Amino acid sequence: MYGYSVFHNKLMMTLIESVRRNENANTYIFEGAQGLKKHDAALLFAKSLVCANTATAPCCDCPACHEAQGGSHPDIVFVEKEKDKATIGVLPIRDMITESLIKPFYNKHKVFIINEGDILTPQAQNAFLKIIEEPPQYAVFIIVCTNSQMLLETVRSRAVTITFTPVSDSDIREYIKTTYPDEARIDFLVKYSMGIPGYVDSIIGRDDFETLREEVLNLLPRLLSKNKSHAFEVSDYIEEHKDNASEIYDMMLMYLRDAIVTATGRPDKVINTDKAEKINILASKYTASMLTKASDELMIAKKMLERFIKASATALHAALMIK
Ligand SMILES: [Zn+2]
Structure with a gap:
């Protein structure tokens, strides 16, 4: 415009x-x-x-x-x-x-x-x-x-x-098509970016996105486990990736959301469809209320981050509260 x-x-x-x-x-x-x-x-x-x-x-x-x-x-x-x-x-x-x-x-x-x-x-x-x-x-x-x-x-x-406010899916789809005509992951990006065009730019523009996605998915059982020492592992990971902490929380929230929709019988609503196997395991191992509780705590951790509280402290707080 x-x-x-x-x-x-x-x-x-x-x-x-x-x-x-x-x-x-x-x-x-x-x-x-x-x-x-x-x-x-x-x-x-x-x-x-x-x-x-x-x-x-x-x-x-x-x-x-x-x-x-x-x-x-x-x-x-x-x-x-x-x-x-x-x-x-x-x-x-x-x-x-x-x-x-x-x-x-x-x-x-x-x-x-x-x-x-x-x-x-x-x-x-x-x-x-x-x-x-x-x-x-x-x-x-x-x-x-x-x-x-x-x-x-x-x-x-x-x-x-x-x-x-976040923009419509059709606007995001149009933006990807015109800005990144060679991009093949259009359906995934439309769902994943949740109306935020800048997410699309940051995902397409970097090499470590898929690695981070996989690592974060593998970290989730640590976040959800009852073992308190696992909370420190989550916190250490966030400390190592503190510049991406907010993005990691967004990824975790999206995986948890996918696990919740799977656990409640709506697998067609899953966003991370390429990770369905591990999401199914989360959905079968934890109850929807446990997953929701984890989501709530991560939202609080994200808010704490916005108030400039140290990233590792926000993660430790969330991980301990979930246990
Ligand atoms: Zn003028």
């Missing part, structure tokens, strides 16, 4: 229409799961805001649109965390505020995109509040995040929150 890979066309058209009518707000929160192309959506919105032809923005024809598309427009500013920092602290936000007091170089708007809004420190958010309480009329701030609840209520109450 207008040069970007976005899926929420209706939502984006509403935002674009507000720009065309000069009715846009100053502060937005783009919220939704990772992989929903929120960053592309923010770039598209920014392009509309800086376009020289407001009534038809983004016209995709003016110099501003070209620069926005090329990533070199001086009135589109990105706010990132400092190198070697796990959070976005007050310094990048103060720099942003200073920059926001300088009028746009070209047209009507100057746009600030804060990626990873979830990791803004409370101090950074309080500094941010000062500017959004009385923003320069030309400034538009977009916080991109997975969970707006990580932001202070005072920030949320001054922003328009735009929620990005």
Whole structure:
């Protein structure tokens, strides 16, 4: 759409229409799961805001649109965390505020995109509040995040929150066909990605996906066993793969889901059909309520991860609670 890979066309058209009518707000929160192309959506919105032809923005024809598309427009500013920092602290936000007091170089708007809004420190958010309480009329701030609840209520109450939800299976299917015309695993990817196009990209783009899938499936009996020492094995595995911890939890949840549908007589609903043999073993060895309990604990572990609790600790907690 207008040069970007976005899926929420209706939502984006509403935002674009507000720009065309000069009715846009100053502060937005783009919220939704990772992989929903929120960053592309923010770039598209920014392009509309800086376009020289407001009534038809983004016209995709003016110099501003070209620069926005090329990533070199001086009135589109990105706010990132400092190198070697796990959070976005007050310094990048103060720099942003200073920059926001300088009028746009070209047209009507100057746009600030804060990626990873979830990791803004409370101090950074309080500094941010000062500017959004009385923003320069030309400034538009977009916080991109997975969970707006990580932001202070005072920030949320001054922003328009735009929620990005998973996209339809047919949109995912179309995306795979056009983006990866040689891909053979279309049916699997449509089911597996659960409406998140970024999952498709990350699966197709890497070599270790199948290895990880197999290892995680083989780890599940450890997670479900009554033996407490197995909980430490699960935790050790997560520690070794801590950069993929969230993905591993998603894989485990999907296998458990497959085992539950098998155990309850709906094997046609299995997503990981190529792993049916091992899933059948799980389904026959454990009851549906035991598998559901394991799923619930993994969901809690995933939430803990989102709150930046150490990956191995989240796994140990889940594995011990399941026993
Ligand atoms: Zn334009």
